[in-house]
Amino acid sequence: MVKVRYVERPTLSTVEKIFFIDFVYGLKTTIRNFFRKTITTIYPKEKLVPPKRFRGTHAHRAKDGNEPPSFVVLAKFMEIHDYESRCVACYMCQQACPMPTLFKIEAEQLPNGKKRVTTFDMNLLNCLYCGLCVDACPVDCIIMTDEFENAGERRNQCVIHKDDMTERGISFDRRRGNEPDRIWIDDKAREKLWGQIEWT
């Protein structure tokens, strides 16, 4: 049985009624915050640069000589040229994804016995931006970048393809590859926005 509790509306004294005491109390909070530092930005006029580990639009890292040892082993079975996507079509990203149907990954076998990725599409309309696909990739191919302006007028504009993803990955590594891998841009930027944070 649901118990309903009635709360009596407080009766205001004559002074409270005349001088709007509650209103003044509310205004006190407004005025206090009015003089505080603004932490919001006027988007899109002002844009913050997201930290390197921001979970934005996906990209593919290219075969550029910085691959992990796992890629060196798998690459023997793949037809991948320099500065092409280093995807080996293992489907681990799709397996890890809570919405696996957003991926369309296809590969073909060439006459020389090697495999080549022909399609790698992602429908970002279904993406949760959770990053599980990134963690699952054994060759450090799929990454998430600092790009976040994905709005489009048509649904198919939200489907990204292998070649665009590779270009995005190359651009991201050129722009931000040397930055430390961190959640915040730097401590000063973080403190400016949020003040001192005590980690417990």
Ligand code: SF4
């Ligand atoms: S970020 Fe999450 S939801 Fe989006 S593709 Fe990767 S695993 Fe799937």
Ligand code: SF4
């Ligand atoms: S996990 Fe990496 S290598 Fe495997 S299909 Fe996905 S992007 Fe390609």
